[in-house]
Amino acid sequence: MFNPDVRLRPEPIPTDFYQNSNGHSLKLVQDLVENLNINMFLLSYWVSTGFLSFHGPTVSQIAFLVHNASSFSQPSSTINPNPLFQSLSHTRASDITLLVFLFVIVIENKETSTTMVVLSSQQATLNDLFPINTCKPTPTTVLKGVPEVDLSHPDAKTLIVNACIEFGFFKAVNHHVPLELMTNLENETLKFFKQTQLEKEKAGPPDPFGYGSKSIGTNGDIGWVEYLLLNTNPDVISPKSLHLLHQNPNKFRCAVEEYILAVKEVCCEVLELMADGLGIEERNVFSRLVRDERSDSCLRVNHYTACGEVEALSGGGNLIGFGEHTDPQIISVLRSNNTSGLQICLRDGVSWVSIPPDHTSFFITVGDSLQVMTNGGLKSVKHRVLTDTNMSRLSMIYFGGPPLNEKLAPLPSILMSKKEQSLYKEFTWREYKNAAYKSRLAYNRLSLFEKKSAAQ
Numbered sequence: 001m002f003n004p005d006v007r008l009r010p011e012p013i014p015t016d017f018y019q020n021s022n023g024h025s026l027k028l029v030q031d032l033v034e035n036l037n038i039n040m041f042l043l044s045y046w047v048s049t050g051f052l053s054f055h056g057p058t059v060s061q062i063a064f065l066v067h068n069a070s071s072f073s074q075p076s077s078t079i080n081p082n083p084l085f086q087s088l089s090h091t092r093a094s095d096i097t098l099l100v101f102l103f104v105i106v107i108e109n110k111e112t113s114t115t116m117v118v119l120s121s122q123q124a125t126l127n128d129l130f131p132i133n134t135c136k137p138t139p140t141t142v143l144k145g146v147p148e149v150d151l152s153h154p155d156a157k158t159l160i161v162n163a164c165i166e167f168g169f170f171k172a173v174n175h176h177v178p179l180e181l182m183t184n185l186e187n188e189t190l191k192f193f194k195q196t197q198l199e200k201e202k203a204g205p206p207d208p209f210g211y212g213s214k215s216i217g218t219n220g221d222i223g224w225v226e227y228l229l230l231n232t233n234p235d236v237i238s239p240k241s242l243h244l245l246h247q248n249p250n251k252f253r254c255a256v257e258e259y260i261l262a263v264k265e266v267c268c269e270v271l272e273l274m275a276d277g278l279g280i281e282e283r284n285v286f287s288r289l290v291r292d293e294r295s296d297s298c299l300r301v302n303h304y305t306a307c308g309e310v311e312a313l314s315g316g317g318n319l320i321g322f323g324e325h326t327d328p329q330i331i332s333v334l335r336s337n338n339t340s341g342l343q344i345c346l347r348d349g350v351s352w353v354s355i356p357p358d359h360t361s362f363f364i365t366v367g368d369s370l371q372v373m374t375n376g377g378l379k380s381v382k383h384r385v386l387t388d389t390n391m392s393r394l395s396m397i398y399f400g401g402p403p404l405n406e407k408l409a410p411l412p413s414i415l416m417s418k419k420e421q422s423l424y425k426e427f428t429w430r431e432y433k434n435a436a437y438k439s440r441l442a443y444n445r446l447s448l449f450e451k452k453s454a455a456q
């Protein structure tokens with residue numbers, strides 16, 4: 001972690017303060033320090049912020065300082081920026097005329113209280129340095145037969161179960177949530193995202209709730225995304241979520257609350273249809289967990305700005321907005337604007353297909369907890385988001401989760417009717433969530449809870 005004394009000293013960086021690993025980069029740093037009047041404070045601010053682009057009338061060069069987010073636990077919002085920083089505005093990558101990339105690794109020596117900045121090669125390309133991965137520029141396969149279920153259709157329960165067995169995913173139409181309610185939240189959150197970076201960061205860093213940018217979770221995952229993560233239960237609402245709701249205009253709060261009420265209903269309706277479709281007598285076996293007043297559900301709003309020139313610079317592939325993962329909860333209910341980007345992985349485990357967006361519908365994904373409760377009958381679906389070059393994507397996802405103390409294990413009725421052995425150990429949602437939040441996005445978290453003998 002950064003030494004706060006060093007961080008706050010507004011002095012030029014002494015030349016011997018940084019070292020380069022290969023003899024190329026020193027001049028670049030000197031140029032940056034001299035031409036841009038960068039002082040120690042500012043450099044530290046960038047580093048602890050993790051990723052920042054800037055421009056200004058007197059600034060002829062633009063720098064991206066990139067680091068592995070997991071190496072810094074110092075929250076950027078605790079740093080009081082100096083006036084120089086305030087005069088620099090956050091800018092979209094596509095506004096940038098000249099890019100200079102630095103890869104900065106800060107090594108702190110606790111004994112001597114010194115910090116060394118090691119810079120990678122000046123010649124390094126974006127591909128070498130940019131930590132947001134890209135996908136190979138291969139033609140995208142669009143899933144033609146996206147399973148679509150009219151929630152009011154008499155066969156909905158069977159169609160849902162079939163889609164969840166085949167894809168772990170389906171599109172829900174005829175859900176009775178007014179479009180206006182969805183666009184209202186979309187517009188209110190867009191107002192939030194349009195604020196300056198400094199303003200937005202007052203609601204961060206995510207703990208996991210709050211505003212986050214580029215860093216996803218706390219284990220080094222990075223994507224071309226900024227987001228708001230809120231927990232939805234008023235009784236267990238985190239101080240960060242509360243602060244966000246109260247700091248922002250009333251309209252924002254109403255939009256969030258109204259949306260949560262409506263989307264929770266959709267979530268429970270789908271879960272009841274699923275239980276029915278699986279032949280489970282207790283229709284509310286899944287939905288009661290989400291309806292429970294202690295339910296640990298949350299709402300996430302992801303904003304993926306168009307990646308423009310950064311994409312071109314990165315070799316033409318799409319930037320990863322949100323890397324591949326499964327959602328740990330029971331099911332997730334996703335609604336997005338009409339910008340594409342969502343992809344799911346087919347059951348072969350290797351083919352990725354794009355899901356055409358539909359701003360009037362919900363997309364439902366099976367989460368890990370449902371996989372456990374159905375003993376693997378319904379499997380959680382790997383999904384990811386790639387950014388669009390020209391259009392921003394805004395998505396809001398409701399993650400229906402059980403109460404923290406809820407024990408998760410395959411349902412006895414499923415084991416009996418299918419004459420199966422349990423594939424999973426019993427664990428509480430708290431235990432699973434803790435393990436999940438310690439893992440990287442792409443990690444197969446359920447493997448930690450599989451019964452080894454049954455899995456073989």
Ligand SMILES: C=C1C[C@]23C[C@@]1(O)CC[C@H]2[C@@]12CC[C@H](O)[C@@](C)(C(=O)O1)[C@H]2[C@@H]3C(=O)O
Pocket residue numbers: 208216217218219221229300325326327328329399436437438439440441
């Ligand atoms: C890298 C991570 C982000 C995440 C927590 C985790 O350690 C692994 C699971 C991630 C995920 C995916 C679905 C949801 O977006 C999320 C809120 C969740 O419950 O699990 C995120 C977590 C997060 O962003 O903190």
Ligand SMILES: O=C(O)CCC(=O)C(=O)O
Pocket residue numbers: 300302322327334336342383384385395397
């Ligand atoms: O933003 C999206 O469309 C999906 C993001 C996602 O999968 C998540 O937040 O867990």
Ligand SMILES: [Fe+2]
Pocket residue numbers: 325326327332383
């Ligand atoms: Fe997800």
